[in-house]
Amino acid sequence: MKTTIKTNLEIISMIVLILAVLCRSNVSAVQKSENITKSVPGWSSEKEFQQLQEFSLEDDSLKAGLLKAQNLAQQGKKEEASKIYTDLMEIYLHEKEPVKGWLMLNMKRSPTGEEEAIQSLDQLGKLYQKNSAIIFWRMFLEAEHAQNEAAMKDVDYLIRLQPDSAVNWVAKGQIHAEMKQFEEASKAFDKATKLDPKRPDVWGMKAGTLAKLGKYDEALLSANKGIELMPASFVGIYNRACVYSLKGDKANALADLKKAIELNPSIKRHAQTDEDFKSLWDDEDFKNTTK
Numbered sequence: 001m002k003t004t005i006k007t008n009l010e011i012i013s014m015i016v017l018i019l020a021v022l023c024r025s026n027v028s029a030v031q032k033s034e035n036i037t038k039s040v041p042g043w044s045s046e047k048e049f050q051q052l053q054e055f056s057l058e059d060d061s062l063k064a065g066l067l068k069a070q071n072l073a074q075q076g077k078k079e080e081a082s083k084i085y086t087d088l089m090e091i092y093l094h095e096k097e098p099v100k101g102w103l104m105l106n107m108k109r110s111p112t113g114e115e116e117a118i119q120s121l122d123q124l125g126k127l128y129q130k131n132s133a134i135i136f137w138r139m140f141l142e143a144e145h146a147q148n149e150a151a152m153k154d155v156d157y158l159i160r161l162q163p164d165s166a167v168n169w170v171a172k173g174q175i176h177a178e179m180k181q182f183e184e185a186s187k188a189f190d191k192a193t194k195l196d197p198k199r200p201d202v203w204g205m206k207a208g209t210l211a212k213l214g215k216y217d218e219a220l221l222s223a224n225k226g227i228e229l230m231p232a233s234f235v236g237i238y239n240r241a242c243v244y245s246l247k248g249d250k251a252n253a254l255a256d257l258k259k260a261i262e263l264n265p266s267i268k269r270h271a272q273t274d275e276d277f278k279s280l281w282d283d284e285d286f287k288n289t290t291k
Contacts, residue, residue: 062088062092065084065098066101069081069088072084081101081105082102082105085098085099089102089124089128094133096136096137099121099124099131099134102124103120103121114141115145121138135154135157139151139155139171143171143178155175158171169192170189173185176188177209186206193225203222204236210222211242211246216243220243227240233263234267240256241255242274242276242277245277245279257271269290
């Protein structure tokens with residue numbers, strides 16, 4: 001079971017928005033086909049623009065500024081739009097939206113897009129040293145680009161600034177998981193679930209790391225909590241099937257796998273090569289379930 005299957009819902013939206021522009025995604029194979037949106041220069045999609053118009057922000061000035069910048073971007077007025085984004089960065093030091101908009105507007109579509117984005121954020125951070133959102137996006141792109149040590153340094157800095165941000169702890173857990181530091185990842189996800197206990201995806205991430213540590217009963221408790229919060233999520237049910245499989249409980253593993261496939265038939269292709277089901281790969285019941 002890959003931790004990325006249970007990616008935090010907010011992080012998924014970030015991946016969609018930024019990496020659609022960079023023409024690259026590291027979302028799991030299960031989610032990729034459902035989450036990547038069609039992008040246009042300066043903005044990801046008309047649908048997204050409409051969603052932002054309906055998006056509720058606590059500060060109307062921030063919302064107005066974002067909408068104005070995006071309108072300018074759609075008109076091809078890149079410099080004017082960029083200026084609005086950077087003005088918003090000076091005022092809203094912890095808001096991710098202005099930095100996200102600036103990235104979407106200025107990043108290039110190329111194989112080295114992420115490297116250039118990280119360099120650009122380095123420069124941007126020097127200009128706006130108090131803006132934590134710039135550090136967040138740099139951390140995010142560093143993690144996507146497998147620069148895990150740099151990403152860890154940035155996320156630790158963010159946690160010192162915002163120790164009660166569940167998103168920061170989720171990111172820390174995901175980076176630890178990518179580094180196969182599952183004990184540390186589990187602790188980070190545990191902290192995240194305490195700060196925000198109503199996010200089913202994070203309970204799933206916690207279950208994944210507990211399973212990697214061989215703590216299957218604890219992993220099932222965590223997976224069940226996530227499913228309780230979002231019963232119709234094929235991801236949560238699939239991941240619980242993985243835990244059952246690792247535990248050696250074939251009956252429950254196949255029962256959950258069937259439920260997940262009913263909710264999303266494409267998941268069967270993923271299961272066929274998922275290492276968590278390796279003990280069942282030659283099993284006829286498993287083959288019939290995933291054929």
